Amino acid sequence: MPTATPQPAFVLVRPQMGENIGAAARAMWNFGLDRMRVVAPRDGWPSERAVAMASGAGRLLDEAGLYDDLAGALSDCTFVYATTARPRELTKPVLSPEHGMAEAAKRIAAGEKVAVLFGPERAGLENDDIARANTIISVPVNPAFPSLNLGQCVLLTAYEWMRNSGTVVHFEDDPRGDWATGREIEALAAHYEERLEAAGFFFPEDKAAGMKVNLRNLWSRMRLTRADVQMLHGIMRQMVRWKSR
Template identity: 45%
Template sequence: MTGRDGGADIGPIGNSPVVILVRPQMAENIGTTARAMANGGLFHLRLVAPRDGWPLERAWRAASGADRILDAATVHETVDDAVADLHHVFATCPRPRHIVKTVLTARGGAAELRQMSSRGLRTGLMFGPERAGLDNEDMARADALIRYPLNPAFMSLNLAQAVMIMAYEWWMAEDATPPRTLMTNETHVATKGELDNFMRNLVGQLDECGFLRNEQKRPGMVRNLRHFFTRGEVTEQELRTLHGVVTELARGRKARATDGNSKG
C-alpha cells in the first residue's frame, strides 16, 4: 500500500524528529497523526506493534493527503528496535509515574530537538497507545519526558492532537513569521508624504467650510485629526477613498451654495 497517487506535496523531509507511535490502536488515529505531522514539518513515522497490523486502508483515508508519511512508515516489534538508530528520544507523558527524569514542556522539548537536529543528531518523539499511554518500560527508553501544561482539570487529548502540539512547537521553534502583520492585499501602507497630502486636502476643506474657524482650537483639532490617521497603518487605498469623500463633501457644499445663490 505504497506509492499511491494523489498525495499532497508535503515539503522536504530533512532531519526532523521521528514520530514513534507505540502500540497504536486505530487506523484513523494513525492517519490523522500523519496529517498533524505534515502540518508541522515532521515526516518520519514509526509504528511499534500496531494492534490491527499494518498497512490499513482507513489510515490513508484519514490522512487528508499526507500519504507520503504513511507510505514511508516502518513497523517495529519493540520500542528498542524502533529507537535503536536514534541518538535522543523524548517521550510524551501526561502523568509521570514516580520516574526521575527531566520533564520538558512541548515548547522546551521542541527547542532542544531543534538544537540536536542542527548538530546532525537523529531524534525521536514517542507517543503511547490511545487508551493508557506509555508504560514505565517504554519511558525507560527515553532521555526526557514531555508534559503539556494544559488545564489540569481536563487534560484529555486524542493521539493526533498530542502529536499536533509537538508538530506545531517544532515548526514554531524556527518560524520567522512576525507575530502581527497588516494584510494590505493590492495596496500598501501609506507613506508619510501620502498622509501629509491627504491632511492638506482635509484641513483645506475644513478651513473653507468653517469647521476650523476657532483660531485658538484649530492647532489642537488638526493635531487630533493627524493622530487619528497615524494611530494605525492607514493604506494608500484608504487615503484615496478618504480623498474622494472629502472632495464629494466639498462639491456638495459648493453645489448647495450655488443653488442657494441662484434662488436668492
Template identity: 50%
Template sequence: MTSSPRPTPAIVLVEPQLAENIGMAARAMANFGLSELRLVSPRNGWPKKGAHSAASGASHILENAKLFPTLREAIADLHFVLATTARERDQMKRVHGPEAGLSQAAARLRAGERVGILFGRERAGLDNDEVSLADAIITFPVDPEFPSLNLAQSVLLVGYEWSRQSGASIPFGEDMRSSGATREAVLSFLDYLEGQLDAIGYFPADKRAIMIRNMRDIFHRRDLSEQDVRTLRGVVRALCESAHGRKT
C-alpha cells in the same frame, strides 16, 4: 542544485490501535513539516484500512512509515528520545514543556544527531518501562482535571512547537500590509478631515482645540498604512460630496 531537506524528529507511535488515529497523526505531521513516522506493533497489523482516508492527503507519510516489532528496535538508531505523557511517572527523568523539549530536539538535530518523540496507546499512553527508555519527558500544560489528549492532537501540538523551534514563519500576514503611512500623509488627511468638520460647524468654539487633539490621538494610535489613509480620505470625501452635493 537543490538543498537537502532539513532533518526532523521521527514520530514514534507505540502500539497505536485505530487506523483513523494513525491517519490523523500523519495529517498533523504533514501540517508542520514532519515526515518520518515509525510504528511499533500496531494493533491488528499494518497497513490498516481507513488510515489513508483519515490522513487527508498525507498518504506519503503513511506509505513511507517504518514498522518495528518493539520500541527498542524503533529507537535503536536515535541519539535523543523524548516521551510524551500526561501523567507523573515517579522517574528520575527531566520533564519539559513542549517549548523546552522541542528546543533541545532542534539543537540536537542541528548538531547532526537523530531525534525521536514517543507517543503511546490511545487508551493508556506509554507504560513506565517505555518511558524509561527516553532521555526526557514532554508534557503539555493541560487542565489537570481533564489531561487526556487524542493521539493526533498530541502529535499536532508537538508538530506546532517543532515548527516554531525550527524557525518556520506564518505564510501570510503582516508582510502583506502596505507600508506605513508617513506622518505627512496622516497629518494631511487630518487637516482635510478637520477642514470638512469646520465647514459644517462641528466644533464648538470653546472646545475645538481639545476635540482636535483627541481626534488626532485616535488616528495616531492606529498605526495607519498608506492604504488606510487613502481609504479614509476617500470615505470622508464621498460622505461630504453626498451630503452637500459638491466637490470637496
C-alpha cells in the same frame, strides 16, 4: 521519498486505531514532518482507515517504518523524548512541548538522531517505554481531564517543532559528541540484566520487573557515549572474570 529537512522521528507506540494514525500523519505533514515510525499497531498494517483519515498525507504512511518493538524503532537514535500528560515516578528531566522541541531542534542541528514517543490512546506510554527515553515532554492539560487524543498530541508537538526549528542555534552539549545509539544502549542493558540476574540481584521476585525498568531508566538518564558503553561492558566482563577465579 522523505524530505531532506533535518527533523525528529515521531514514533507511535502501539497505536490502537487506524483513524488516529492517519490523523497523526496529517498533523505531522501540516508542520513539515514526515518521519513516522509505527510500533506494533493493534489492528495491523497497512491500515485502510489510517489512509482514509490521512487525506493528503498518505505518503507518510506509505513510507512509515513498521517495528515489532520499541527497541527496534529507537535502535539508530541518540536522544529520545517521551510525551505524557500524567505524572510519573521515573526520575527524568521534564520539559514543556515548547522547550522540548526547541531543545530537539538544537540537538538535530548538532547532528543527533532524535525521536519523540507517543503512547497508545487508552493509557499512554507505559513506564517501560518511558524508561528508554532521555527526557519527558509533559503536556500542560486540565488535571480533571488529562486525556489527549493521539492526533492532538502529535499536532501540538509538531506545531512547537515548526515554531522552534526556524531559528536554530548550534547546540553545544558535550565536546565528545559520539553518543551511543539505541541499539548500543539495548545491548548494554541486556548485558547487565543477564549478569545481574545470574548473580541473584533481582530479588525478591515480585520486584524484579520494576528493578529492571529502573535500571534501564538509569542508562537513558546518564546520556552515554559509545566510549562510556564500551567501558561499562568492560567493567562487567572484568567483574565476572574476577568472580570466577
